[in-house]
Amino acid sequence: MGKPLMRIPYTDLLPPAVTIPHSASSVSGALAALHHFFRAPPPAGLPSPTVVLSGAGLSVASGLADYRGTKGTYRVNKTYRPIYYHEFLASHEARKRYWARSFLGWNSLHKAQPNAGHHAVRDLGRLGLVSSVITQNVDSFHSRAHPEIPTLELHGYLRSTACTSCHNEFPRDTFQAELARLNPVWTTFLRDALASGALDTEDPTEKRARGIRMNPDGDVDVPGAPYSTFRYPACPTCLTSPPRLADGTKAVVEVDHEGALSPASNAGILKPAVVMFGESISKTVKDAAEEAIDGAGRLLVLATSLATYSAWRLAKRAKDRGMPIAIVNIGGVRGESAFFADLDPQQSGARGVRVEMSTESLLPTLVEELRRSSGSRGVDAQPAAVRPIRHDDAVVFKDMLS
Numbered sequence: 001m002g003k004p005l006m007r008i009p010y011t012d013l014l015p016p017a018v019t020i021p022h023s024a025s026s027v028s029g030a031l032a033a034l035h036h037f038f039r040a041p042p043p044a045g046l047p048s049p050t051v052v053l054s055g056a057g058l059s060v061a062s063g064l065a066d067y068r069g070t071k072g073t074y075r076v077n078k079t080y081r082p083i084y085y086h087e088f089l090a091s092h093e094a095r096k097r098y099w100a101r102s103f104l105g106w107n108s109l110h111k112a113q114p115n116a117g118h119h120a121v122r123d124l125g126r127l128g129l130v131s132s133v134i135t136q137n138v139d140s141f142h143s144r145a146h147p148e149i150p151t152l153e154l155h156g157y158l159r160s161t162a163c164t165s166c167h168n169e170f171p172r173d174t175f176q177a178e179l180a181r182l183n184p185v186w187t188t189f190l191r192d193a194l195a196s197g198a199l200d201t202e203d204p205t206e207k208r209a210r211g212i213r214m215n216p217d218g219d220v221d222v223p224g225a226p227y228s229t230f231r232y233p234a235c236p237t238c239l240t241s242p243p244r245l246a247d248g249t250k251a252v253v254e255v256d257h258e259g260a261l262s263p264a265s266n267a268g269i270l271k272p273a274v275v276m277f278g279e280s281i282s283k284t285v286k287d288a289a290e291e292a293i294d295g296a297g298r299l300l301v302l303a304t305s306l307a308t309y310s311a312w313r314l315a316k317r318a319k320d321r322g323m324p325i326a327i328v329n330i331g332g333v334r335g336e337s338a339f340f341a342d343l344d345p346q347q348s349g350a351r352g353v354r355v356e357m358s359t360e361s362l363l364p365t366l367v368e369e370l371r372r373s374s375g376s377r378g379v380d381a382q383p384a385a386v387r388p389i390r391h392d393d394a395v396v397f398k399d400m401l402s
Contacts, residue, residue: 014332033349042297049131055304
């Protein structure tokens with residue numbers, strides 16, 4: 001692949017965090033600060049609910065890789081860079097490589113489960129403290145862990161594929177089955193890798209010894225693998241009814257005798273239903289994210305460095321609105337000092353918190369503390385009824401040969 005047109009931001013270490021308040025350097029101090037954050041009334045004129053903004057670090061405890069964490073891909077594999085949207089659209093060979101690696105990684109991603117951090121967000125919602133979630137993650141763990149809390153997936157989701165021409169969506173599970181049918185040799189390789197445990201180990205040394213690199217979002221790199229032999233299907237809608245191109249001519253959507261997309265095709269290309277690097281977030285999603293911030297009185301940032309502008313701008317919007325911000329993240333956060341620059345050093349956490357601890361361990365303990373203080377047990381009070389922000393369910397994937 002050629003040189004990228006843009007730089008991936010913040011692949012090196014960010015400046016270290018400054019704990020706020022100072023007492024929050026211990027677990028008990030962090031719990032006390034976050035207790036004040038949730039229980040103190042928001043600044044005058046702001047509504048009561050808290051919105052959560054989460055990132056890849058929240059899913060590390062589920063066995064998934066992240067980008068910028070202490071063991072993140074950008075630290076462990078200095079040569080790694082994700083595929084860019086323009087490359088995916090322009091190159092049949094690039095798509096082969098992408099889908100082959102995704103094919104190998106899908107099983108591990110699909111069987112992974114939400115962890116204690118996701119369930120703690122659920123419980124904060126049941127306590128009436130969290131009204132909505134904005135996540136940069138594409139693993140669907142939030143919606144699985146707390147379907148009753150509205151979740152906006154800022155960067156899309158891997159549970160579906162989407163056509164770049166007609167924009168119809170199709171379930172990833174069925175797409176995976178099509179990839180297996182079209183690539184029997186790869187399917188055998190995947191079966192053997194799963195049987196050996198090669199795709200399950202979390203030990204980076206063992207992964208390297210087995211010649212495997214596990215990257216974020218279900219991307220498995222096997223150096224030297226014959227990616228050029230991999231095949232992938234066409235969009236069944238465009239295959240049946242080829243769309244018109246911008247110049248008015250009819251698009252070419254062709255497949256071989258087994259249903260694999262022909263390199264001569266100029267439409268009907270399926271991509272993951274995620275916002276790829278170099279691709280823009282839709283206006284609908286941008287507006288929904290801003291509405292979620294504007295409808296809350298506090299922002300809780302979980303397990304993200306805010307390195308991507310799409311996430312950082314939401315935290316900046318919250319700051320500009322005067323919302324108290326709490327950040328729980330191991331490692332530095334982009335421009336975090338600006339979020340706390342004007343805080344009274346004597347404040348106890350009601351107006352801002354910065355904690356460098358694991359969400360997996362800290363958040364469940366916080367929930368228990370908040371339950372005790374409110375005298376609540378078991379199933380807590382439900383938040384006010386809200387309509388979840390969710391994308392339309394993917395339509396059933398049609399017969400690839402019809």
